[in-house]
Amino acid sequence: MIVPPSLVPPPAGELKIPHANPAIERQSQSIYFSLIVPTYNEARNVEQIVRVLTGLLDHALPNDYELIIVDDDSPDRTWEIAQQMTVDFPNLRVMRRQAERGLSTAVIRGWQAARGEVLGVIDGDLQHPPEVLLKLLQAIKNGADLAVASRHIEGGGTSDWGLIRRVLSRGAQLLGLVILPSVVGRVSDPMSGYFMVRRSAIADCLLSPLGYKILLEVIGRGQVDRVTEVGYVFQERQEGESKVTWRQYVEYLMHLGKLRSRGRISRLREKFQLGRFLRFGLVGFSGVFVDMAAFYFLRTSLGLNLARSTMLSAELAVINNFLWNDLWTFGDIARGQPGKRQRFKRFLKFNTICLMGIILQALIVSLFHDVFHVSEFIAKPIAIVLVTFWNFWINLKLSWRVTDVRRK
Structure with a gap:
């Protein structure tokens, strides 16, 4: 009868892998x-x-x-x-x-x-x-x-x-x-x-x-x-x-x-992400002007109602922000994912995350205008400030994922 080899004894102590067994x-x-x-x-x-x-x-x-x-x-x-x-x-x-x-x-x-x-x-x-x-x-x-x-x-x-x-x-x-x-x-x-x-x-x-x-x-x-x-x-x-x-x-x-x-992110990476965040912030700031200009045009020139003007102007700002972020803020990552299909997928993800911010913005504008009787041109920038965390912070982390992945 052949006896099976002995069982491998379980290691003990710290959970650390040696360079060589x-x-x-x-x-x-x-x-x-x-x-x-x-x-x-x-x-x-x-x-x-x-x-x-x-x-x-x-x-x-x-x-x-x-x-x-x-x-x-x-x-x-x-x-x-x-x-x-x-x-x-x-x-x-x-x-x-x-x-x-x-x-x-x-x-x-x-x-x-x-x-x-x-x-x-x-x-x-x-x-x-x-x-x-x-x-x-x-x-x-x-x-x-x-x-x-x-x-x-x-x-x-x-x-x-x-x-x-x-x-x-x-x-x-x-x-x-x-x-x-x-x-x-x-x-x-x-x-x-x-x-x-x-x-x-x-x-x-x-x-x-x-x-x-x-x-x-x-x-x-x-x-x-x-x-x-x-x-x-x-x-x-x-x-x-x-x-x-x-x-x-x-x-x-x-x-x-x-x-x-445990704060594992290195100082170099923190500095790198800070630079991205600042660029993201500048792009978001430009989106405010696009949003307000489109809102003014839709309300005064086209005569659209408040909710429709709020949501359309916000969507135009989202498109502006996506294009600049894709070209500039996260341009190095975007270039590693070339093609219209990949860009469209990035846009859909970006837009989906911003959608909740757009809905929230419309609700805030309506609340200030209809309940507190604040001018819509004052209510609009207040709403933009209140949803800044969502538009900046969450999108910074989720819209473009910093990967070093090579896929087979």
């Missing part, structure tokens, strides 16, 4: 890629995921990879099933954690025990299509520090999500962009749990994850320069139960606040 130095081994599969009650999936992944990696990286199952002491003994498979799959290693729990820390502990130059993670429930691994590996070989599988770019999507889950996912991303744009804005799918990163980009960084999404930690605390995204379609679970709950969305937002509070 001591095992490499002792054995003079060099492994290119280590893939972590965190599991909990995946007894019905683990055998299939191991077979599929090793089949792909044996072809792409023969004898140059390892697959590490990190199991949180599953009641269904997922770890035991995986350990028995190591006899037939020599590149498979298994870790059973009994003192800790949580997907994010499972990934980090797996990376701490890993020997690879490139570190990756994939879910163990077959919802991440394994074949996308090859595209992610190619992106790393092409120079990316971080390669992320995304549901929100061309070639990506979700197979059968309900409306509520779609709204929660998109809403969490939108809030993330407001709270921490310098981190969340670098990728289109910040809640992705399917990615790989160069060890050198996160080595010696003290990680402090909260919740189940580790990608935010990698981007927020690592030294990640070049990012590439690859589209994938998120599949519905075939076996077992989903582990996504409302609590994980709350932890995601708490994690954003935690990263935000």
Whole structure:
């Protein structure tokens, strides 16, 4: 009877990835890629995921990879099933954690025990299509520090999500962009749990994850320069139960606040964003003149009613602001997204965000004019001042996203 190799002992102490695993130095081994599969009650999936992944990696990286199952002491003994498979799959290693729990820390502990130059993670429930691994590996070989599988770019999507889950996912991303744009804005799918990163980009960084999404930690605390995204379609679970709950969305937002509070943005980036904000402010100031001139013309020359004049003049100001921001304030980003279609998409996003400001502005003008009997030519600038925060601050963060993404 062949005895399976011993389980990998779980690392302890700080959640910090070493520059090199001591095992490499002792054995003079060099492994290119280590893939972590965190599991909990995946007894019905683990055998299939191991077979599929090793089949792909044996072809792409023969004898140059390892697959590490990190199991949180599953009641269904997922770890035991995986350990028995190591006899037939020599590149498979298994870790059973009994003192800790949580997907994010499972990934980090797996990376701490890993020997690879490139570190990756994939879910163990077959919802991440394994074949996308090859595209992610190619992106790393092409120079990316971080390669992320995304549901929100061309070639990506979700197979059968309900409306509520779609709204929660998109809403969490939108809030993330407001709270921490310098981190969340670098990728289109910040809640992705399917990615790989160069060890050198996160080595010696003290990680402090909260919740189940580790990608935010990698981007927020690592030294990640070049990012590439690859589209994938998120599949519905075939076996077992989903582990996504409302609590994980709350932890995601708490994690954003935690990263935000540490003030990671450098002085150079702060100065860069301040310059953008000043340009954005000048453009907004020009929009005031366009808004007021159009409002005066529509009311006095065309004789349109108050509400219609307010909304049309505001829309003309939005168009003015978009054109100048696209050419000047965020011109460097816009030039990286060429084409009429991309510009139109930017305009739609910009206009949608401003729409609430336009509606609010119309309500404020009507309130001052109809209730307090203030002249519409005085009420109008008052309304503009009151919605300045929305028009400047929110659009600054959401209309043009500062990404360093190269998409495949």
